[in-house]
Amino acid sequence: MSVLVVVECDKGEVKKSSLEVASYGAQVAAQLGTTATAIAVGEANEANLAKLGEQGISKVLYDAEPRLKDFVNNAYTKLIATAAEQEQAQIIVLANSNIGAAVGSRLSVRLKASLATNVVDLPKTDGGQFVVKRGAFSGKAFADMVLSGDRKIIAVKKNSIEAQHEAGKTAEVSSFSAQLSEADFADAPKQVVMQDQAGGVLLPEAERVVSGGRGLKGPENWHLIEDLAKALGAATACSKPVSDVDWRPHHEHVGQTGITVSPNLYIACGISGAIQHLAGVNSSKVIVVINKDPEAPFFKAADYGIVGDVFEVLPKLTAAVKELS
Ligand code: FAD
Numbered sequence: 001m002s003v004l005v006v007v008e009c010d011k012g013e014v015k016k017s018s019l020e021v022a023s024y025g026a027q028v029a030a031q032l033g034t035t036a037t038a039i040a041v042g043e044a045n046e047a048n049l050a051k052l053g054e055q056g057i058s059k060v061l062y063d064a065e066p067r068l069k070d071f072v073n074n075a076y077t078k079l080i081a082t083a084a085e086q087e088q089a090q091i092i093v094l095a096n097s098n099i100g101a102a103v104g105s106r107l108s109v110r111l112k113a114s115l116a117t118n119v120v121d122l123p124k125t126d127g128g129q130f131v132v133k134r135g136a137f138s139g140k141a142f143a144d145m146v147l148s149g150d151r152k153i154i155a156v157k158k159n160s161i162e163a164q165h166e167a168g169k170t171a172e173v174s175s176f177s178a179q180l181s182e183a184d185f186a187d188a189p190k191q192v193v194m195q196d197q198a199g200g201v202l203l204p205e206a207e208r209v210v211s212g213g214r215g216l217k218g219p220e221n222w223h224l225i226e227d228l229a230k231a232l233g234a235a236t237a238c239s240k241p242v243s244d245v246d247w248r249p250h251h252e253h254v255g256q257t258g259i260t261v262s263p264n265l266y267i268a269c270g271i272s273g274a275i276q277h278l279a280g281v282n283s284s285k286v287i288v289v290i291n292k293d294p295e296a297p298f299f300k301a302a303d304y305g306i307v308g309d310v311f312e313v314l315p316k317l318t319a320a321v322k323e324l325s
Pocket of ligand 1: 242273276311
């Protein structure tokens with residue numbers, strides 16, 4: 001019996017959300033008196049995989065098949081399922097990411113495992129039950145969910161837990177093959193086209209996001225958002241009405257009907273904070289709101305609030321950030 005952690009990698013780096021997942025998996029393994037093994041997906045680097053020992057992972061499996069560099073749903077599912085069978089994993093932990101969402105449900109069917117998404121805390125195992133806490137109603141509430149059966153899959157929401165870090169500990173990295181066939185790559189994308197993102201930082205993965213709403217008054221004022229984003233090394237985003245009227249491209253629209261972001265820092269400028277917007281940003285670690293209306297709902301979700309006019313505040317904030325860096 002063991003815990004299997006799915007670790008997503010990109011350009012050789014382990015994604016931050018996967019460091020949290022690795023740490024979560026190691027803590028669950030400790031609760032159950034077993035060890036945590038990771039299976040790496042994406043473009044990985046063995047030295048970085050070995051560093052997962054710092055999060056408490058004892059062994060990392062890695063299939064260097066070049067076609068696994070980009071996400072292929074069937075192939076990733078088979079790879080993870082094969083690793084789960086080999087390791088006799090009772091618990092599989094993955095990120096509540098796009099990849100986690102796509103693969104988690106397939107794995108659940110394939111391995112006959114119960115599945116909980118959007119999980120925000122370590123499980124409780126007293127009283128013979130395995131209970132996980134998950135976000136519900138767009139983050140407005142939490143639900144305790146009992147996972148049953150011999151196998152359980154947990155998708156951990158980003159920024160819900162601090163990744164542990166024990167410097168110098170290394171994990172053993174072993175090559176692994178799931179004997180993937182041509183058929184497993186039948187749904188491989190023909191071409192991956194990266195969207196042109198202001199500042200060159202991809203929104204779903206960004207650690208910092210500067211976002212604008214209707215309070216910016218028009219596309220001609222977006223340089224205020226871009227200047228601050230550039231100074232912070234952040235991605236830019238916007239509210240839905242802004243992309244609806246083509247002030248900004250649709251791939252920058254965040255919220256319930258747009259992209260979900262979970263950065264360390266989300267700066268909302270001239271955005272009211274409607275529930276549909278909050279649904280896509282409320283797992284950000286620190287939320288800063290700039291709005292001239294002190295009654296704007298976004299202030300209730302903010303860690304820091306500036307009541308002021310974006311046209312006055314943003315140039316000063318950008319200048320201050322530039323001075324500090
Ligand atoms: P507004 O609501 O017009 O707010 C503008 C804000 O700017 C105000 O708070 C105002 O005080 C402030 N302001 C104005 N001038 C200044 C100034 N000079 N300086 C500082 N502050 C200023 N919305 C999304 O964003 N994402 C979604 O995914 C999404 N999905 C939706 C799905 C459904 C089914 C529905 C019904 C709605 C959805 N919406 C979504 C729309 C959402 O309900 C809001 O209408 C929208 O988020 C409002 O955008 P906004 O805050 O930019 O504009």
